[in-house]
Amino acid sequence: MxxxxxxxGAALAIHMISPAQTREAVVRVSNGSAFARNSETVxxxxxxxxxxxxxxxxxxxxxxxxxxxxxxxxxxxxFQADFPPHAVREFHVRGVGxxxxxxxxxxxxxxxxxxxxxxxxxRIAYRMYGPALRAEVNxxxxxxxxxxxxxxxxxxxxxxxxxxxxxxxxxxDRGEGADFFDVGRSLGAGACALLSTGRLRQPGVFTxxxxxxxxxxxxxxxxTYAPVEVNGExxxxxxxxxxxxxxxxxxxxxxxxxxVPGESLRVAWGLVKRKDVALTRGDGWMGLWGxxxxxxxNGSLGTGVALPPEIHAEPAEDSVHYLMTGWVTAGRALTYxxxxxxxxxxDFPSRGDWDAYVAARAAALASPxxxxxxxxx
Numbered sequence: 001m002x003x004x005x006x007x008x009g010a011a012l013a014i015h016m017i018s019p020a021q022t023r024e025a026v027v028r029v030s031n032g033s034a035f036a037r038n039s040e041t042v043x044x045x046x047x048x049x050x051x052x053x054x055x056x057x058x059x060x061x062x063x064x065x066x067x068x069x070x071x072x073x074x075x076x077x078x079f080q081a082d083f084p085p086h087a088v089r090e091f092h093v094r095g096v097g098x099x100x101x102x103x104x105x106x107x108x109x110x111x112x113x114x115x116x117x118x119x120x121x122x123r124i125a126y127r128m129y130g131p132a133l134r135a136e137v138n139x140x141x142x143x144x145x146x147x148x149x150x151x152x153x154x155x156x157x158x159x160x161x162x163x164x165x166x167x168x169x170x171x172x173d174r175g176e177g178a179d180f181f182d183v184g185r186s187l188g189a190g191a192c193a194l195l196s197t198g199r200l201r202q203p204g205v206f207t208x209x210x211x212x213x214x215x216x217x218x219x220x221x222x223x224t225y226a227p228v229e230v231n232g233e234x235x236x237x238x239x240x241x242x243x244x245x246x247x248x249x250x251x252x253x254x255x256x257x258x259x260v261p262g263e264s265l266r267v268a269w270g271l272v273k274r275k276d277v278a279l280t281r282g283d284g285w286m287g288l289w290g291x292x293x294x295x296x297x298n299g300s301l302g303t304g305v306a307l308p309p310e311i312h313a314e315p316a317e318d319s320v321h322y323l324m325t326g327w328v329t330a331g332r333a334l335t336y337x338x339x340x341x342x343x344x345x346x347d348f349p350s351r352g353d354w355d356a357y358v359a360a361r362a363a364a365l366a367s368p369x370x371x372x373x374x375x376x377x
Contacts, residue, residue: 024094025049026062030370031083035360039246040369041217044077044093048373054095062090069102071217078217080245083369090374105245107151108219110209117209118157119219121245122149123347124340125177126189128223129205138202139225139239140188140272141250144170145292145301145342146177173298177344180293180301186320187270190305190338192254194230194237195266195325200318201228203237217245233259235330248347249306249339249361258330267328269313269336270321271303279322280355281315284308285362286324289351292342299343302354306337306362337361 027044031037049057058067059079070079083089108119115130125144129137146152156170156179163169170179187193187202194201203225213220220242227234240253256265277290287304307313311326311334328334341348341357348354 023053024092025052026374027059027091027093028088028372028374029081029083029091030088030372031086032370033363033367034085035363036085037083037364037369039080040083040364041078041080041244042091042369042371044371044373046072046075046077049077049093052093052095054097056096056099058094058096058100060092060094062092067100069217070099071102071213071215072099073213073218073220078244080217102216104151104215105217106215106219106243107153108211108214108221108243109154110211111157114157117206117221117223118144118153119221119241119243120144120146120151120153121219121243121247122151123246123248123345124342125153126243126250126339129183130209131205131207134205136185137183138185138187138204139191139193139206139237140183140186141191141338142179142183143181143189143301143303143340144177144179145181145340145345147173147342147344147346148176150176152176173344177342178298180298181340182274183272186272187268188272189303189340190250190252190269190271191239192252192267192269192336194228194235194256195268196230200268200270200321201230203228206239212240213242219243230258230265235265240333243339247339248341248357249304249337251335251337253333253335254328255333256328256330261331263330264327265330266325267334268316268321268323268325269305269307269338270323271305272321273317274301278351280351282355282359282362284311284313284366285358286315286322287355287358288322289354300348300351301343302341302348302351302358304338304340304354304358304361306358306365308334308336308365311336335365337365 115132118127160168206223292298292301313324316323
């Protein structure tokens with residue numbers, strides 16, 4: 001019986017296979033980079049695993065006999081592993097009757113009555129403001145710093161119920177972290193907006209939301225915004241965000257829909273300026289580092305944006321932001337990463353650590369893992 005061979009990002013060759021004889025798939029993952037990829041998320045299209053029996057999937061490293069945490073979405077099998085430079089690793093995916101239990105490391109939720117969309121993982125938390133605060137904010141990404149690995153967003157919102165506006169208890173660190181970030185009407189920690197006639201055309205707060213996946217390894221959701229007029233035409237932004245366990249940067253797929261598909265649109269990605277921060281720019285990325293707020297006990301906060309090489313990003317700034325600008329194609333999704341990191345989380349002791357992290361994520365965007373379903377047996 002011939003094997004099924006599927007290469008993602010390369011040619012696709014499919015041969016017939018009998019489901020009755022299939023018990024596991026062999027997934028080969030190659031790191032073509034000259035740097036290590038630790039806790040990297042591997043994505044395997046479920047379509048390539050459809051011959052496996054059973055209602056759930058288990059993933060085992062080829063060198064081990066114990067399954068590792070995994071998640072299935074509507075179209076993907078996800079799992080995480082470490083990849084040394086230029087390493088190739090194999091994993092066995094088996095159909096099982098019941099998926100192994102995995103403690104959730106992510107969460108995402110639409111929160112009423114505030115109409116926020118908030119999400120987190122074991123490292124950090126974020127939120128986007130919704131219609132309730134449209135007069136005060138825009139489409140910026142807000143940051144909630146954490147110094148625990150547990151999930152706190154739902155707990156912090158419950159504790160804030162009934163608090164007077166502006167007096168939410170999560171603005172003070174009570175041992176878990178806090179919301180110290182002031183996003184205002186800015187792009188915050190790496191949101192984006194159309195750029196026209198020399199100024200940002202931010203779309204306001206989101207008008208609709210949809211949760212696409214919620215753990216245990218990835219939270220993913222999509223926000224839609226009201227159209228913005230550019231050159232006399234309405235352009236609508238769809239903003240899809242995913243955050244994986246162990247990551248500080250969100251992976252964001254943004255699509256601008258215009259009346260003429262395929263036209264070029266100028267876009268800016270921004271980090272809001274804060275008092276006493278230092279800016280570093282690299283090849284396809286930028287990072288900010290400085291005091292979290294006016295109290296030195298709260299350490300330092302970094303924010304950053306990493307763009308794929310096809311953007312050919314150019315540096316810019318305005319009175320509110322440090323920016324990277326580039327051209328995107330209407331109707332075509334563009335994937336980038338942005339987010340924040342905090343000294344008191346224990347993950348980023350210094351500015352150099354943060355800059356290295358953001359630079360590595362830009363390099364990862366330029367050199368994605370190669371995932372191949374080598375065969376089934």
